[in-house]
Amino acid sequence: MNPSIIYYSPAFAPWKETLNSFLKDTKYEHQWRPFQALSEVPVSSMTILHESDLGETDIPYVGARKVLLLVSAWSFKRSLQMIEIGANDCIGYDDISRIATWVIAEISRSAWQSHSLDQPSSLQTVLDAIPVPIFYKDEHHIYRGCNQSFSEFIGLAKESVIGHSVYDIAPKELADVYYEADQALLAAGGTQVYEASAKSASGELMEIEFSKAVFYKANGEKGGQVGAMLNITDRNRLMRQLDKASRTDPLTGVGNRREFNIAVSVALQKARQSLRATSLLTIDVDHFKSVNDVYGHSGGDKALKFLVNSMLEALPEGGQVYRIGGEEFYILLPDNDLAEARVIAENIRRHIPEQTLSLRGGNLSMTVSIGVIQLGSEQQLEESFKRVDQALYEAKSLGRNRVCLAYYD
Numbered sequence: 042m043n044p045s046i047i048y049y050s051p052a053f054a055p056w057k058e059t060l061n062s063f064l065k066d067t068k069y070e071h072q073w074r075p076f077q078a079l080s081e082v083p084v085s086s087m088t089i090l091h092e093s094d095l096g097e098t099d100i101p102y103v104g105a106r107k108v109l110l111l112v113s114a115w116s117f118k119r120s121l122q123m124i125e126i127g128a129n130d131c132i133g134y135d136d137i138s139r140i141a142t143w144v145i146a147e148i149s150r151s152a153w154q155s156h157s158l159d160q161p162s163s164l165q166t167v168l169d170a171i172p173v174p175i176f177y178k179d180e181h182h183i184y185r186g187c188n189q190s191f192s193e194f195i196g197l198a199k200e201s202v203i204g205h206s207v208y209d210i211a212p213k214e215l216a217d218v219y220y221e222a223d224q225a226l227l228a229a230g231g232t233q234v235y236e237a238s239a240k241s242a243s244g245e246l247m248e249i250e251f252s253k254a255v256f257y258k259a260n261g262e263k264g265g266q267v268g269a270m271l272n273i274t275d276r277n278r279l280m281r282q283l284d285k286a287s288r289t290d291p292l293t294g295v296g297n298r299r300e301f302n303i304a305v306s307v308a309l310q311k312a313r314q315s316l317r318a319t320s321l322l323t324i325d326v327d328h329f330k331s332v333n334d335v336y337g338h339s340g341g342d343k344a345l346k347f348l349v350n351s352m353l354e355a356l357p358e359g360g361q362v363y364r365i366g367g368e369e370f371y372i373l374l375p376d377n378d379l380a381e382a383r384v385i386a387e388n389i390r391r392h393i394p395e396q397t398l399s400l401r402g403g404n405l406s407m408t409v410s411i412g413v414i415q416l417g418s419e420q421q422l423e424e425s426f427k428r429v430d431q432a433l434y435e436a437k438s439l440g441r442n443r444v445c446l447a448y449y450d
């Protein structure tokens with residue numbers, strides 16, 4: 042039989058020789074291996090850990106190792122506390138004969154122990170047939186079982202999962218999230234649903250909806266938790282695409298009224314905090330109907346796209362274009378007062394007719410009329426929209442291709 046390996050923490054080192062003197066007359070062979078942090082100790086290994094070497098970061102690893110915790114002042118209560126964090130046993134530091142007995146019992150037991158994975162049950166067969174990753178952990182957060190799908194998802198054989206802590210199989214930053222959620226669920230009982238990232242076997246980060254539930258032992262105490270992982274990466278991606286599409290004008294690619302409503306609200310909040318002014322331009326193409334009449338509807342579509350590009354060229358940093366109606370646009374200027382907005386509006390009005398679009402052999406250039414307003418509070422928005430529309434109407438009625446300002450009473 043190969044010698045059994047006993048891992049030990051630094052504070053136990055001076056006691057090794059005394060323990061050796063107990064073990065040397067037995068038929069059980071052993072080897073010593075020192076460790077600094079419990080994470081260095083392989084899962085299921087025999088481990089002697091002095092309480093002065095036990096740090097907060099070691100606790101998640103305790104349940105997945107056969108840990109004998111040595112305490113300086115043994116009491117039944119202290120022992121219970123240690124067993125509750127997943128220790129295998131707890132013995133007084135100076136009780137070397139009991140420590141030796143524990144070591145021998147462990148060596149002898151490990152020779153007998155048959156692995157649970159060697160005994161496939163009908164329940165395991167059912168779990169393996171479910172195409173959703175499923176796992177269960179005991180009350181010390183140690184994996185006690187999983188299905189084939191879980192094993193494939195994380196790219197580890199069941200043997201490398203079962204008996205391990207989440208810190209043994211996931212990167213620390215993800216393990217911290219799972220461990221915290223596990224602790225919260227065990228404390229509260231019942232069920233828990235949350236979204237978190239998980240690394241798949243290929244190394245890709247997936248968005249996962251975890252559905253977990255606490256299960257109970259026959260004596261009514263919490264026995265651990267079972268979890269299923271729904272991969273919602275594609276669903277979320279699709280939802281984000283749909284959300285973006287619902288806020289985008291399909292013809293020109295700029296935001297639509299829905300996007301504008303969100304943006305104006307954000308801009309007004311920021312402007313209030315930074316004491317900056319926000320202004321709005323409303324822009325309508327002059328005689329656009331004649332563009333459609335001459336070049337057809339598809340020619341008109343090209344002209345609208347071209348127009349948006351021309352506006353973007355003349356836009357200052359931070360400004361955004363939105364298509365609000367057929368040939369009507371808003372430009373939001375989150376950082377400009379009325380005087381600055383007027384200059385920007387004039388630049389845009391002058392820039393647009395200077396651009397020409399070749400359509401059906403002809404050259405098209407357009408003019409625009411613009412209304413300008415400095416926005417007030419969010420509550421005043423409806424009033425602001427009404428007034429800037431009136432300013433645009435004024436620009437149209439004064440002969441088009443001009444900028445008119447809107448004021449409050």
Ligand SMILES: Nc1nc2c(ncn2[C@@H]2O[C@H](COP(=O)(O)OP(=O)(O)OP(=O)(O)O)[C@@H](O)[C@H]2O)c(=O)[nH]1
Nearest residue numbers: 325326327328329330331333338339341342367368
């Ligand atoms: N090609 C195309 N035309 C559109 C679209 N949306 C609106 N229109 C056209 O835009 C034109 C708007 O015409 P009117 O509201 O009469 O205004 P106008 O001809 O621009 O004249 P004024 O605004 O008064 O200067 C109509 O002919 C609509 O059919 C679109 O998505 N594509």
